Amino acid sequence: MEYAGRGDPARTMALLWDGLPTPRRGPRQRLELARIVDAAIAEADRGGPGALSMRGLAQALGVGTASLYTYVPGKAELLELMVERVAGTLPAPDGAAGWRAGLRGVATADLAAFRAHPWLLQVATSRTVFGPNVLARYEATLALLDGHGLAAMDVVNCVAVVESYTRGAASAVVDAEQAPAATGSSDDEWWERQVPFLEERMNGRFPLFSALEEAGAFAVSDAVLPYTVQRALDRFAFGLDLVLDAIAARVAPAG
Amino acid sequence: MEYAGRGDPARTMALLWDGLPTPRRGPRQRLELARIVDAAIAEADRGGPGALSMRGLAQALGVGTASLYTYVPGKAELLELMVERVAGTLPAPDGAAGWRAGLRGVATADLAAFRAHPWLLQVATSRTVFGPNVLARYEATLALLDGHGLAAMDVVNCVAVVESYTRGAASAVVDAEQAPAATGSSDDEWWERQVPFLEERMNGRFPLFSALEEAGAFAVSDAVLPYTVQRALDRFAFGLDLVLDAIAARVAPAG
DNA sequence: CGAAAACATCGTACGGCGTTCGGAATATGG
DNA sequence: CCATATTCCGAACGCCGTACGATGTTTTCG
Numbered sequence: 204m205e206y207a208g209r210g211d212p213a214r215t216m217a218l219l220w221d222g223l224p225t226p227r228r229g230p231r232q233r234l235e236l237a238r239i240v241d242a243a244i245a246e247a248d249r250g251g252p253g254a255l256s257m258r259g260l261a262q263a264l265g266v267g268t269a270s271l272y273t274y275v276p277g278k279a280e281l282l283e284l285m286v287e288r289v290a291g292t293l294p295a296p297d298g299a300a301g302w303r304a305g306l307r308g309v310a311t312a313d314l315a316a317f318r319a320h321p322w323l324l325q326v327a328t329s330r331t332v333f334g335p336n337v338l339a340r341y342e343a344t345l346a347l348l349d350g351h352g353l354a355a356m357d358v359v360n361c362v363a364v365v366e367s368y369t370r371g372a373a374s375a376v377v378d379a380e381q382a383p384a385a386t387g388s389s390d391d392e393w394w395e396r397q398v399p400f401l402e403e404r405m406n407g408r409f410p411l412f413s414a415l416e417e418a419g420a421f422a423v424s425d426a427v428l429p430y431t432v433q434r435a436l437d438r439f440a441f442g443l444d445l446v447l448d449a450i451a452a453r454v455a456p457a458g
Numbered sequence: 459m460e461y462a463g464r465g466d467p468a469r470t471m472a473l474l475w476d477g478l479p480t481p482r483r484g485p486r487q488r489l490e491l492a493r494i495v496d497a498a499i500a501e502a503d504r505g506g507p508g509a510l511s512m513r514g515l516a517q518a519l520g521v522g523t524a525s526l527y528t529y530v531p532g533k534a535e536l537l538e539l540m541v542e543r544v545a546g547t548l549p550a551p552d553g554a555a556g557w558r559a560g561l562r563g564v565a566t567a568d569l570a571a572f573r574a575h576p577w578l579l580q581v582a583t584s585r586t587v588f589g590p591n592v593l594a595r596y597e598a599t600l601a602l603l604d605g606h607g608l609a610a611m612d613v614v615n616c617v618a619v620v621e622s623y624t625r626g627a628a629s630a631v632v633d634a635e636q637a638p639a640a641t642g643s644s645d646d647e648w649w650e651r652q653v654p655f656l657e658e659r660m661n662g663r664f665p666l667f668s669a670l671e672e673a674g675a676f677a678v679s680d681a682v683l684p685y686t687v688q689r690a691l692d693r694f695a696f697g698l699d700l701v702l703d704a705i706a707a708r709v710a711p712a713g
Numbered sequence: 714c715g716a717a718a719a720c721a722t723c724g725t726a727c728g729g730c731g732t733t734c735g736g737a738a739t740a741t742g743g
Numbered sequence: 744c745c746a747t748a749t750t751c752c753g754a755a756c757g758c759c760g761t762a763c764g765a766t767g768t769t770t771t772c773g
Contacts, residue, residue, distance in 0.1 A: 229748055231750085267751060
């Protein structure tokens with residue numbers, strides 16, 4: 204897990220809101236902050252776990268490793284800038300079709316973001332990145348539930364539930380998508396190698412599991428994607444409806 | 459993120475179900491598998507992120523680093539053994555007081571496990587650890603929802619939703635608990651250093667957020683724990699009720 | 714009984730990581 | 744024109760997981 208909020212808040216805030224200060228002396232800067240952040244995002248997206256390294260990033264930018272530290276205090280702050288930048292690329296929460304469609308849109312966009320940028324799941328959430336895009340997105344998400352008769356705290360909590368659920372379910376999706384690259388074997392290969400041992404060990408010991416499997420409880424909606432990925436996506440959709448139903452019951456208790 | 463299911467399934471399965479094979483020749487083994495796994499769990503629990511290292515573990519056990527590799531193929535398999543062992547320590551799902559209390563118990567136990575063993579959140583879920591304790595726990599959790607009129611797939615999916623939500627919400631709790639150690643500054647210190655810059659940047663720009671804050675939407679139920687931790691715990695409880703409500707609506711659609 | 718096979722132990726090395734240090738190069742302000 | 748501020752960056756520090764191979768130990772079998 205990577206943690207934000209580590210360094211000097213003044214410097215971090217300045218980077219988030221104003222970008223780099225333009226120096227008055229010394230050699231020209233060979234890079235721009237936006238280019239560094241974009242390259243870092245690309246680097247982190249490309250590879251599996253821990254794919255972003257300061258060395259790799261510097262090489263991708265054609266610069267010595269240590270030079271990066273004249274732009275950014277360290278990797279933690281770079282991650283904050285990456286989060287802020289991604290937040291700026293997401294579709295804005297839209298309440299035009301009602302709060303339910305709006306919240307669904309936010310969760311769907313978040314899932315897409317997690318899939319496109321798996322490293323987002325490794326950034327701790329407790330020390331919020333107080334960048335303009337992040338804050339604006341949060342404000343707009345809260346607005347979806349405002350004015351529907353919910354208490355102030357319930358508005359905040361319902362948004363938090365959707366976020367938590369999305370994070371948990373997205374984590375399963377991303378796990379499934381990254382497993383082949385991380386382990387060096389596809390789902391099918393892995394499963395085929397497990398089957399003989401599973402049959403030997405599980406045989407008859409877990410009757411309910413077997414019965415549910417027999418009844419098709421582990422089937423997936425489509426066979427285009429790898430099984431574990433599609434299963435995780437199906438479950439995400441199922442659970443999102445469940446959560447939104449529960450919020451609907453709170454919004455209009457009388458049904 | 460750490461991935462299981464990497465090595466030879468035969469060897470991994472044998473370790474999970476049977477433990478170490480007893481060698482017939484050669485010097486006595488100075489360690490037992492259980493001792494290694496326990497020490498690994500303790501080591502991983504103690505420190506912050508990435509606290510478990512093969513060097514550190516070997517030192518704690520009074521053994522050379524390379525010796526560990528005669529017991530366990532690598533760190534990935536060791537992690538599987540750790541997961542399996544923790545699964546064995548959790549209270550068994552209990553349906554005596556109804557499915558709702560049972561599911562709540564599972565989620566609560568999972569949260570407690572994530573808090574006690576934060577590294578569990580870093581173990582990918584897509585390649586299940588097929589150990590006896592893990593499987594038994596899953597079987598018993600499914601049993602909580604069996605026989606209440608849900609379709610087979612809905613049983614599995616509802617359990618998955620609870621798991622996903624718990625994982626996401628627990629992640630927020632654990633983030634909050636680990637942030638001080640990981641960043642070297644307490645919540646209060648961090649917050650105090652943020653405030654002046656936040657006031658400067660946010661001033662008037664996010665009216666709904668400000669209004670909700672004014673209305674106490676970010677208050678917490680108790681001031682014993684650090685603020686971000688308590689807030690995450692409050693939100694966990696709120697959302698768990700929400701999710702269970704939604705499942706209840708599926709179980710008894712007519713209300 | 715002695716030799717060979719099987720096995721555990723572990724120092725060392727490899728290539729990676731984030732970050733720091735200090736010297737060299739370069740542009741500006743006075 | 745020179746002092747100052749700044750960038751650039753090679754090298755080094757102390758970590759990481761793990762492969763290799765030498766060495767020592769125990770059992771088995773001829």
